[in-house]
Each structure stands twice: as structure tokens, then as C-alpha cells.
Amino acid sequence: MSKKILDIRELKREFQMGSETVRALKGISFDVEAGEFVTIMGSSGSGKTTLLNILGCLDKPSIGDYFLDGVDVKKLSRDELAQLRNRKIGFVFQAYNLLPRTSALENVELPLLYNKDISVAERRDRAIHALEAVKLAERLDHTPSQLSGGQQQRVAIARALVNEPVMILADEATGNLDSRTSYEIMSLMQELNSQQGKTIVFVTHEPDIASFSSRTIQLRDGRIQKDTQNTNQRSAKEVLAGLPITDDY
Amino acid sequence: MNLFNLIRIAYKALQRNKLRAFLTMLGIIIGVASVIAMVAIGQGSKQSIHDQLSSMGSNMITVLPSSNLNGGVRIAGSSFQTLTQKDITALQKAQYITELSPSITSKGQAINGALNWPTSIQGVSPDYLDIRKLSLKDGISFTEQDILTSAKVCLIGQTVIDNLFPGGENPIGKVIRFNKIPFQIIGILNPKGQNAFGQDQDDILIAPYTTIQKRILATIYYQNIYASAASEQVTDAAVSEMTQILRDSHRLRDTEDNDFTVRTQAELINTLSSTSGLLTVLLTVIAGISLVIGGIGIMNIMYVSVTERTREIGLRMSIGARGKDIMLQFLMEAILISITGGIIGVILGIVSSNLVTLTLSWPTIVSQSSVLLSFVVCAITGIFFGYYPAQKAARLDPIEALRYE
Numbered sequence: 001m002s003k004k005i006l007d008i009r010e011l012k013r014e015f016q017m018g019s020e021t022v023r024a025l026k027g028i029s030f031d032v033e034a035g036e037f038v039t040i041m042g043s044s045g046s047g048k049t050t051l052l053n054i055l056g057c058l059d060k061p062s063i064g065d066y067f068l069d070g071v072d073v074k075k076l077s078r079d080e081l082a083q084l085r086n087r088k089i090g091f092v093f094q095a096y097n098l099l100p101r102t103s104a105l106e107n108v109e110l111p112l113l114y115n116k117d118i119s120v121a122e123r124r125d126r127a128i129h130a131l132e133a134v135k136l137a138e139r140l141d142h143t144p145s146q147l148s149g150g151q152q153q154r155v156a157i158a159r160a161l162v163n164e165p166v167m168i169l170a171d172e173a174t175g176n177l178d179s180r181t182s183y184e185i186m187s188l189m190q191e192l193n194s195q196q197g198k199t200i201v202f203v204t205h206e207p208d209i210a211s212f213s214s215r216t217i218q219l220r221d222g223r224i225q226k227d228t229q230n231t232n233q234r235s236a237k238e239v240l241a242g243l244p245i246t247d248d249y
Numbered sequence: 250m251n252l253f254n255l256i257r258i259a260y261k262a263l264q265r266n267k268l269r270a271f272l273t274m275l276g277i278i279i280g281v282a283s284v285i286a287m288v289a290i291g292q293g294s295k296q297s298i299h300d301q302l303s304s305m306g307s308n309m310i311t312v313l314p315s316s317n318l319n320g321g322v323r324i325a326g327s328s329f330q331t332l333t334q335k336d337i338t339a340l341q342k343a344q345y346i347t348e349l350s351p352s353i354t355s356k357g358q359a360i361n362g363a364l365n366w367p368t369s370i371q372g373v374s375p376d377y378l379d380i381r382k383l384s385l386k387d388g389i390s391f392t393e394q395d396i397l398t399s400a401k402v403c404l405i406g407q408t409v410i411d412n413l414f415p416g417g418e419n420p421i422g423k424v425i426r427f428n429k430i431p432f433q434i435i436g437i438l439n440p441k442g443q444n445a446f447g448q449d450q451d452d453i454l455i456a457p458y459t460t461i462q463k464r465i466l467a468t469i470y471y472q473n474i475y476a477s478a479a480s481e482q483v484t485d486a487a488v489s490e491m492t493q494i495l496r497d498s499h500r501l502r503d504t505e506d507n508d509f510t511v512r513t514q515a516e517l518i519n520t521l522s523s524t525s526g527l528l529t530v531l532l533t534v535i536a537g538i539s540l541v542i543g544g545i546g547i548m549n550i551m552y553v554s555v556t557e558r559t560r561e562i563g564l565r566m567s568i569g570a571r572g573k574d575i576m577l578q579f580l581m582e583a584i585l586i587s588i589t590g591g592i593i594g595v596i597l598g599i600v601s602s603n604l605v606t607l608t609l610s611w612p613t614i615v616s617q618s619s620v621l622l623s624f625v626v627c628a629i630t631g632i633f634f635g636y637y638p639a640q641k642a643a644r645l646d647p648i649e650a651l652r653y654e
Binding site for chain 1: 251254257258261264265560561563564565566567568569570571572573574647648651
């Protein structure tokens with residue numbers, strides 16, 4: 001039996017907007033086990049972003065339970081949540097969010113700076129390894145402005161990997177990329193998932209992207225509409241190979 | 250997060266915007282440099298005033314016989330005779346006094362051949378020259394031996410020379426007469442000019458006090474006792490010590506007033522020092538204001554920086570920075586700016602103080618305390634003005650910060 005990374009029970013999240021109460025999540029339950037590659041889909045207003053914030057421990061549920069790798073998130077303080085994010089979650093954002101005028105290596109080292117158990121040498125070692133894992137070992141000293149969009153997103157993925165999280169949480173990680181680069185990123189994600197057994201939760205609104213995952217959770221109006229195992233998982237590598245080679249690439 | 254990481258993070262963040270960091274620093278640099286230069290100029294002028302006063306003998310203590318009741322009638326001090334050799338002997342044991350000289354003066358006519366000049370002759374001990382910071386232009390001073398033998402030798406002031414030896418011949422070795430007593434001139438005093446009260450300090454003859462006492466005035470009393478305190482700082486202690494010794498020596502009961510007065514130069518020094526001290530305070534306040542303005546500059550830029558870097562803050566929080574870590578980062582950035590500015594300011598202040606001395610030949614003294622103080626003020630400025638922007642950064646909600654456009 002594999003280990004439950006996410007365990008969500010009857011999760012609700014309500015916001016107070018003036019006198020009105022907005023119910024963004026109306027009771028959601030699901031588990032994610034170690035080694036799964038889950039996409040969370042939904043149109044805007046479906047509660048996707050709210051769920052992402054809660055999964056990423058940036059926000060807490062109003063009602064219901066959320067266990068991340070066995071830790072009850074509800075009981076944690078702001079600072080403890082920060083520590084939990086530092087140790088257990090690797091974020092990948094749509095806009096990369098790399099620090100400008102800072103080398104790839106230093107960008108990747110960033111999460112480890114907030115972990116006082118890690119020495120300078122170990123920090124550097126792990127950052128180099130993470131960049132090797134995303135095939136950017138040659139570009140340690142490049143700043144974001146010297147990298148393409150896809151490369152920047154790979155630096156961001158390396159940054160998400162460097163603290164050895166239990167889960168990579170990607171938020172529209174291919175949203176700013178053209179389809180070829182998107183497939184490259186998805187190929188990298190699949191590789192991390194299958195070869196290194198990383199648990200990945202990928203939020204997207206593109207069905208095309210979702211087809212690369214092993215499981216898709218469809219949200220609608222704050223509830224789970226569909227939760228399906230993807231029997232027909234596509235390989236991004238193959239798709240990439242099948243793409244016509246264009247002149248500008 | 251340890252301190253080294255913190256400094257590293259803050260330093261990297263500043264490095265991304267070097268020009269801005271430098272411009273922010275500029276306010277602090279100018280503030281600190283002006284504080285140090287102003288204090289240096291102030292201290293320099295204070296010291297030079299002090300040096301001038303010291304040349305008159307700032308440690309000098311004078312004992313005068315004082316007025317006292319005599320059967321209900323108050324008698325002027327100068328006509329009173331209380332200071333004797335017994336007092337000198339007692340005062341020689343005082344620990345705060347390094348030099349001691351009795352003094353007795355007689356007015357009279359100095360005669361050299363056909364020329365004569367009305368002047369006064371002062372009988373003192375060899376210490377007197379040191380106490381009054383008098384020096385010899387030529388010749389030698391008299392010795393303890395001369396005191397013992399009541400030798401008929403004297404030192405001569407420039408005014409007396411001008412009047413008795415108008416031809417410019419060397420007076421050393423010459424014999425002049427004072428009130429019919431012949432005195433051999435053995436030394437010439439360096440001219441001192443007029444004192445603060447307009448008296449000509451060079452219109453004087455100086456001789457062993459025993460000579461004046463025995464050969465001219467025939468008295469056992471002294472008119473004054475001059476002493477010099479070991480240092481200016483112990484002047485007050487020396488005064489009270491001398492007062493006690495003289496009271497004992499005069500066998501005064503506790504209920505009796507002193508029959509003498511002890512005076513120092515301290516009052517004059519205090520007045521002049523406080524004037525120049527006031528100037529220093531004034532200059533420092535002006536410079537301090539510029540330091541505060543520099544601090545406000547830091548606060549301004551830090552606020553801009555926090556707003557501009559909202560997404561960065563959001564990112565840092567999402568990858569595990571606590572509010573405290575963000576706060577410390579921005580605080581450290583402010584402190585780095587202010588301390589680096591402080592160091593540059595200190596250097597600039599010292600350089601410009603030296604430039605002032607070189608070009609305007611104003612005396613300047615860069616005091617360690619002003620360097621230390623402005624440095625501490627810098628660090629405090631950084632913390633104080635960096636605190637609010639840092640707190641603003643720390644309180645950001647990571648979700649909103651990440652979505653900030």
C-alpha cells in the first residue's frame with residue numbers, strides 16, 4: 001500500500017466579502033498517494049485557485065481536514081505553515097517568479113536559505129544537482145534575462161525540487177509557454193514522476209496538458225465534478241518527437 | 250535562518266540595485282561626514298582656545314591672604330599678613346600640587362647708570378617660571394642656592410630692558426640697582442605681552458623671594474602663594490587639598506572662616522569652553538538633522554522597494570520564508586545601507602576634516618567618540634527607519650503578494 005501524501009476530507013472554504021459570504025469550496029474530499037501525477041482542472045470560478053492555495057499551505061480551510069504527508073495543516077500557525085511549505089512543497093508558478101538579476105544557481109538555492117540545517121556547501125551541491133535534473137547544468141551562472149521562457153521554467157522546477165519536497169505543486173506551469181516548450185516541460189514532469197517517483201499536483205485549464213497526467217480531478221462550482229484515472233496517459237516525449245520541426249526552432 | 254544567510258540575502262538584494270542603494274546611502278554618507286567634520290572643527294577650536302589659556306598656566310592656583318574680621322572691622326586682604334614659610338612647608342606635602350612658589354612684590358625704581366624706570370620686583374622661587382609658563386630668552390634662572398643665600402641676582406622683563414638698556418647692549422651680567430640694592434642680571438624673560446586686564450607682563454624684575462624679604466621689604470610674610478596642580482583635571486582636588494592644609498597650618502577652628510582665598514584659572518576656561526562647546530552642539534545638531542533626513546530617505550526607498558518587490562516577497566513566503574525572515578531581510582537591507590553609508594561617511598568626514606586643516610589651517614580634532622557615536626546613530630537610524638517598511642513586508646499575505654501586478 002502506498003503512502004497518502006494528500007488526504008482531504010469535506011474541505012470547505014468561505015470568504016467574507018462585505019456582508020456576503022462567498023463559498024469557494026463547498027465540500028471536497030480526495031486522496032493523493034505517493035507517486036501520483038494528478039491534474040486539477042476547472043474553468044475560472046470553479047474554486048481551482050482556492051484549492052491550490054490550500055494545497056500549497058498558503059491558506060487554511062474554513063471547515064474540513066487537510067493532512068499533508070500526515071501533518072494536520074489546520075492546527076499550524078503562520079510560521080509553522082511557512083516551515084511546512086519549505087520542507088514538503090515545491091511550487092512552480094505560471095510566471096516562473098525567479099529573482100531578477102540573480103543567477104540560476106542562486107535562484108535554486110533560495111528555498112535552502114530558509115532551512116538552517118543545511119550548510120553552504122550542501123546548499124550549493126543540492127542546487128547544482130537540481131539544475132542537472134532539469135538539464136540546465138551548463139547555465140548555473142545565467143540570470144533569468146539570459147534564459148528562454150522554457151529554461152526559466154526549468155530553473156523554477158529545479159527550485160521546486162531542491163528541498164526534496166513530498167509534492168510538486170504546479171500552478172498553470174505551462175500557461176506562459178508555447179506548445180512545444182509546454183510539451184518539454186510536461187516531458188520533464190513525467191520524467192520526474194516516473195523515474196524519481198515525485199508526486200505532482202498540476203493545476204491547469206488545458207485538457208491537452210491534463211492528458212499527460214495519470215489522474216484528473218475536474219472541479220466545478222466548488223465541488224468535484226469528476227475524478228478519473230487516466231487510462232490513456234500520453235507520453236509528452238513521444239508527442240514532442242511527433243511535432244513537425246519548424247524552421248524557427 | 251542564521252545571521253550569515255540573512256546578511257547574504259540582504260546583500261544580494263541590494264546588489265541587484267546598486268545605484269539605488271548608493272543614492273539611498275548618500276543621505277547617510279553626507280550626514281555622518283558632516284557630523285564628524287563639524288565635531289572635529291568644534292573640538293579643534295575648543296582645543297586651540299584651551300591651548301592658549303594653558304600658555305598662561307591653566308593649572309595655576311593662587312593663594313591670597315583674605316579679609317578677615319578684626320574686632321568687628323573687616324580689613325582688606327592685601328594688608329593682612331597670614332602667609333608664611335610654615336604654610337609653604339606644609340603645602341610641599343600636598344599630593345595634587347607639583348610646583349609651589351611664594352611671591353612677594355615690591356615697587357620701586359630700577360636704575361642703570363643715568364637711566365631709571367619705575368617698575369616692580371617680584372620675589373619668587375625657581376618653580377615660579379614653570380607655574381606661570383614663563384621662559385628665558387637668554388641667560389639662566391636662579392637656583393635654590395640663590396634662595397638660601399638671598400643672592401642679589403634677577404631676571405629682567407623686556408619692558409625694563411627697553412627702558413634701561415635702550416642701546417641694545419646685552420644686559421646679562423650687568424648690574425642694576427633697585428631701591429639702592431644692586432642686582433646682577435642673570436637671565437632675560439621671553440616677552441608675554443599684556444594680560445587679559447591690559448597689564449604689561451613684561452614690566453617686571455624677578456628675584457629670589459628671600460632677597461626681597463630680607464634685603465628690600467624686611468618681612469617674614471608672603472603676599473601670595475602660587476602653585477600648579479598636577480593636571481587641569483585635578484585642579485579642584487588640589488584647591489580643596491590646599492585649603493585644608495592651610496586651615497590646619499593656620500589652626501583655624503571649624504567655625505572660623507578662611508583667612509585666605511584660593512583661586513584658579515578654571516572659571517575663565519569654563520566660560521570660553523562653554524562658548525565653543527555651544528558652537529559644537531549647534532553644529533552637531535545641524536549635522537544630526539541631515540542624518541535624520543538621510544534616515545527618512547532610507548525609509549522612503551525601503552517602502553518603494555517593498556511595494557516593488559511584492560511578488561518577490563510572495564515567492565519567498567511560498568518557498569518557506571516566515572514573516573520574521575522577510576522582516577529581518579528588509580531590516581538587514583536598511584542596516585546594511587546605513588552602516589555602509591556610515592563607514593563611507595566616517596572616512597569622508599576624517600578626510601574632509603584633514604582637508605580643512607590643510608587648506609584653511611583651522612585646527613581640527615577627529616574624536617573617537619564622534620566616530621563611534623555617528624556609527625551607532627547610523628545603525629539605529631537603519632533599524633528605526635527600516636522597521637516600518639520591513640514590518641509592512643512581513644505582514645503581506647503570500648497569496649495576494651504572489652498575484653500582485
